[in-house]
Amino acid sequence: MSNSLFSYQGATPDALLFFKYLLIELGYALIFMSCFYGSYLFIAPQFFVRKKYFVGLVATVLCLGFIIALRYTLEYGFFLPVLGFDNYRGNIWPAKRYISNIVFYYFPGYFMYGMAYFFAENWYCNSRRHQELQKEKLATELAFLRSxxxxxxxxxxxxxxxxxxxxxxxxxxxxxxxxxxxxxxxxxxxxxxxxxxxxxxxxxxxxxxxxxxxxxxxxxxxxxxxxxxxxxxxxxxxxxxxxxxxxxxxxxxxxxxxxxxxxxxxxxxxxxxxxxxxxxxxxxxxxxxxxxxxxxxxxxxxxxxxxxxxxxxxxxxxxxxxxxxx
CATH class of the missing domain: 3.30.565.10 (Histidine kinase-like ATPase, C-terminal domain)
Structure with a gap:
């Protein structure tokens, strides 16, 4: 990560530096997971199962708002003041650029991953349920015929x-x-x-x-x-x-x-x-x-x-x- 290298330029590699890197990676992983699970748990079910499209749009907006707030809090409330990690090399992005970066860079990829996982899991569960129902129906019908x-x-x-x-x-x-x-x-x-x-x-x-x-x-x-x-x-x-x-x-x-x-x-x-x-x-x-x-x-x-x-x-x-x- 070039930005992290810039932030820690000249720092001596030790356990403390490793711990800082670990916290930073966990922080960004939390952002990615929020994109993924927001899509998987809240957005996809509204659009494709419950067919509540307005609720799905509201869930999308709320999920985006949560991810923006989470990233801003982590980067400016923890990474920079506590860990000394500056992701923007001393620059402060305007709100428009900050939000667009999340909307077009962070959100789409993990949003689609969540959608794809929802579809795969839903298809698998429905397929298993259908097979179980067919087996149960077959067993019931055979028992009736045999009787x-x-x-x-x-x-x-x-x-x-x-x-x-x-x-x-x-x-x-x-x-x-x-x-x-x-x-x-x-x-x-x-x-x-x-x-x-x-x-x-x-x-x-x-x-x-x-x-x-x-x-x-x-x-x-x-x-x-x-x-x-x-x-x-x-x-x-x-x-x-x-x-x-x-x-x-x-x-x-x-x-x-x-x-x-x-x-x-x-x-x-x-x-x-x-x-x-x-x-x-x-x-x-x-x-x-x-x-x-x-x-x-x-x-x-x-x-x-x-x-x-x-x-x-x-x-x-x-x-x-x-x-x-x-």
Whole structure:
């Protein structure tokens, strides 16, 4: 700093001189910080958040007035009389030049820094808030969709078990145990977004077993599994909607045309297929709660990693789902 060198010309470098330099630098840093934080805390929010432009102009004028007063107080009330530092080499600037120097030299740079920092912080906070809201919305929507996966199947199963109990059938305890396992899975483990594939398969096997029990052995269902059925994660309670749809809208008591359920899994992904003969007395469509929900869940959880195709033929209905690994 040439001016400071002029003010301290001939002074012996020592701890006292170092301390004076330190105080001077801190004083000017205080001025710069006042420009920055005045812009960041008081001016930018008025213009760009609250949209109070008049208040923003007033805040700008007040900030400028404070910085002018602060600089004048530091330079003429502390630096010169206490530290012997003369920033103007014995000259006294007129008020017009003094103010214009602050307005056009000190203020603009740090004013823009404060504005830029406000914009960056505001954008970052809004972006994080938006992401958190999206995650919260997604979690809420998934929980809602999952809660509606298979109420019809459960209600029908409870009625079947009641009938078995009323008839004092030996199959009633087994059916009740399987239903208990399924409910435990739905209410506890099924609340997770993803579950191991083998647990989902076990859930399907129990659902099929309950369907057979309720049909008194007249349900013809072929469940074929191929590949590795292990711990690979899949969306919880995803496949049951397709199976429930086949039970609800299809013919499952025809031995010549059994309900066909096929699952193949490997390191590339999972293929799941359900084919059933259509019940002429019922309309088989994807408009039910279960299938509309599973389609929405696929869009949310596997946005670019799934393919769902539906074949609605004259006598048969078939759903084929492909899930790709990450």
């Amino acid at each position: 509606q996966v298979n109420p019809h199947f459960l209600f029908n199963t409870i009625n079947d078990i009641y009938a078995l109990t009323y008839q004092k059938s030996d199959m009633a305890p087994e059916a009740l145990l399987k239903l208990s396992v399924m409910l435990r899975y739905m209410l506890r483990e099924g609340n997770e977004d993803f579950m191991p594939l083998n647990r989902e398969v076990e859930y399907l096997e129990n659902a099929i077993a309950l369907q057979r029990i309720g049909a008194k052995g007249q349900a013809y269902i072929n469940f074929t599994q191929e590949g590795y059925i292990g711990e690979q994660p899949v969306a919880s309670l995803l496949f049951i909607a397709f199976v429930e749809n086949a039970f609800k809208h299809g013919v499952w008591n025809d031995p010549e045309h059994p309900v066909g359920i096929y699952l193949h899994a490997d390191n590339l992904g999972v293929i799941f297929n359900v084919r059933n003969r259509k019940n002429n007395g019922l309309k088989d469509s994807t408009g039910g709660i279960g299938l509309s929900n599973v389609q929405r869940r696929l869009q949310l959880i596997y946005p670019d990693r799934h393919r769902l195709t539906v074949k609605d033929e004259a006598g048969f209905y078939e759903v084929n789902l492909i899930l790709k690994q990450n």
